[in-house]
Amino acid sequence: MSPANGNYEAVEQRIRELARAALEEGRVDYFIGWTTGYNESEVIPGFVRSADKVDDLVWNPLAAYNLTTFLKRKMPDPPQAKIGVAVKGCDSRTLVSLLQENLVDRERLYVVGVPCEGIVNRRAVSKVFANEVVKIEVAGDQINVTNQDGETKQLAREDYLLDHCRSCNYPNPRYFDDLAGEAVPEPEDQTPMWREIEEFEALPEKEKDRLMAEAFEKCIRCYACINACPVCYCWDNCVCRSRQPKLVGQKVNAQENLMFQMVHMFHVAGRCPSCGNCDRACPVEIPLYLLHRKMNKELKEMLDFEPGIDLEQKPVFQTFDVNDPFGQH
Amino acid sequence: MAQATDITTGTTASWDGEGRVKVVGILCNWCSYAGADGAGTARLRQPFDFRIVRVPCTGRIDPLHILKAFEKGADGVLVSGCHPGDCHYAEGNYYARRKLELLERMLPQLGFEAERFKYTWVSASEAQRWQQVVTEFIKGVEKLGPREGRAL
Numbered sequence: 001m002s003p004a005n006g007n008y009e010a011v012e013q014r015i016r017e018l019a020r021a022a023l024e025e026g027r028v029d030y031f032i033g034w035t036t037g038y039n040e041s042e043v044i045p046g047f048v049r050s051a052d053k054v055d056d057l058v059w060n061p062l063a064a065y066n067l068t069t070f071l072k073r074k075m076p077d078p079p080q081a082k083i084g085v086a087v088k089g090c091d092s093r094t095l096v097s098l099l100q101e102n103l104v105d106r107e108r109l110y111v112v113g114v115p116c117e118g119i120v121n122r123r124a125v126s127k128v129f130a131n132e133v134v135k136i137e138v139a140g141d142q143i144n145v146t147n148q149d150g151e152t153k154q155l156a157r158e159d160y161l162l163d164h165c166r167s168c169n170y171p172n173p174r175y176f177d178d179l180a181g182e183a184v185p186e187p188e189d190q191t192p193m194w195r196e197i198e199e200f201e202a203l204p205e206k207e208k209d210r211l212m213a214e215a216f217e218k219c220i221r222c223y224a225c226i227n228a229c230p231v232c233y234c235w236d237n238c239v240c241r242s243r244q245p246k247l248v249g250q251k252v253n254a255q256e257n258l259m260f261q262m263v264h265m266f267h268v269a270g271r272c273p274s275c276g277n278c279d280r281a282c283p284v285e286i287p288l289y290l291l292h293r294k295m296n297k298e299l300k301e302m303l304d305f306e307p308g309i310d311l312e313q314k315p316v317f318q319t320f321d322v323n324d325p326f327g328q329h
Numbered sequence: 330m331a332q333a334t335d336i337t338t339g340t341t342a343s344w345d346g347e348g349r350v351k352v353v354g355i356l357c358n359w360c361s362y363a364g365a366d367g368a369g370t371a372r373l374r375q376p377f378d379f380r381i382v383r384v385p386c387t388g389r390i391d392p393l394h395i396l397k398a399f400e401k402g403a404d405g406v407l408v409s410g411c412h413p414g415d416c417h418y419a420e421g422n423y424y425a426r427r428k429l430e431l432l433e434r435m436l437p438q439l440g441f442e443a444e445r446f447k448y449t450w451v452s453a454s455e456a457q458r459w460q461q462v463v464t465e466f467i468k469g470v471e472k473l474g475p476r477e478g479r480a481l
Binding site: 200201205206207208209210211212213216239247254255256258259262263265266269290291294295298299301302303316317320321322324326327328329 | 391392393396397400413414420423424426427428429430431432434435437438439440441442448449450478479480481
């Protein structure tokens with residue numbers, strides 16, 4: 001990822017203008033963007049319902065949340081509303097996945113694309129102080145963190161980017177109606193990088209088994225990962241909460257928890273572009289990227305497929321090719 | 330303690346199950362189940378630590394069924410169906426192939442040795458091949474032994 005140009009204010013203004021115009025002209029009933037949380041250390045999803053509130057919207061490197069989560073079918077409220085939404089590069093890929101399967105209605109959607117220069121890992125930044133962080137400010141290549149006692153620390157932005165932002169090949173949205181700001185340069189070599197899972201992959205099987213058991217022992221089955229996931233949408237029909245068939249029990253132990261996560265992983269295979277929303281939603285910090293990044297790596301090797309790139313592409317598990325280069329024997 | 334020797338794989342284990350592996354086979358009704366049946370009819374020796382689940386088509390198999398078998402204590406799972414192009418329902422095994430291939434590639438990430446899962450194609454007339462496939466697979470699982478201290 002290239003160093004930040006720091007053009008956040010201009011883009012933020014543009015998002016506000018586009019949202020204001022859409023709301024005033026009645027093209028959308030509400031606009032979903034990012035807004036500041038309960039203090040300046042956090043950016044959360046913000047629903048803007050009138051044009052005079054658009055100044056609540058913000059755009060800065062803390063805007064990690066993938067807002068397409070709110071577009072999952074049956075979620076829009078009220079159901080017939082026309083919705084405006086802001087998307088980064090990775091968010092747009094989940095939107096493309098939803099559009100490929102006709103899970104959201106394109107006619108009722110207004111998409112503002114936001115070229116992204118990388119998102120800061122708020123969880124990592126907030127750990128530099130033992131007590132509560134109240135302000136995180138990103139200025140150029142530097143992050144200024146302030147805690148509740150008014151102490152500040154300077155960090156290098158490069159060290160605190162989200163893992164998948166470092167190796168991002170699609171910083172510009174793949175699908176949008178209006179682009180807020182100029183497209184940022186995309187890497188010339190678009191071969192995906194998987195360095196964040198390489199270390200784990202190289203471990204012996206016994207060790208992986210132990211680490212998985214340790215990680216999933218912590219899971220409290222709060223379902224935040226599947227609720228935050230933009231492409232996981234079975235709702236009441238979710239097999240994880242079903243007793244017939246009973247694939248996953250309601251007991252909370254490492255095995256059942258991992259089984260639950262595998263249901264999630266296999267059901268979003270081919271739609272999940274590893275936007276990381278599940279990782280960030282997890283309250284006990286289970287390294288879910290080890291599963292979905294691995295899944296995407298294998299899909300790339302198996303079928304030369306990357307999810308959410310091409311609107312015309314059929315979802316890989318809903319189709320087949322007689323010449324698939326595996327399982328020929 | 331009473332001992333039994335599995336003639337096909339050459340392993341000796343006690344009758345009470347200690348040191349024995351549990352292997353689940355998920356076979357399609359039209360090809361591999363008939364192939365295994367044919368192997369039995371022809372009195373071809375087959376390993377006995379093997380439990381078969383018959384399904385209408387490999388396309389019916391969800392990768393989660395296989396994970397569930399592992400979770401419930403299976404030490405190995407073998408999936409077999411019609412050869413690609415020979416599916417009774419024309420294309421079920423083409424869909425299955427993609428799902429099973431992804432599962433096979435994901436299992437090492439969860440701490441499974443590669444020998445614990447295999448998917449293959451055996452037709453109704455290939456009793457000999459079935460004997461070879463199942464014997465080799467179970468030998469591989471027996472070499473690893475029962476799973477212990479597992480995440481799934």
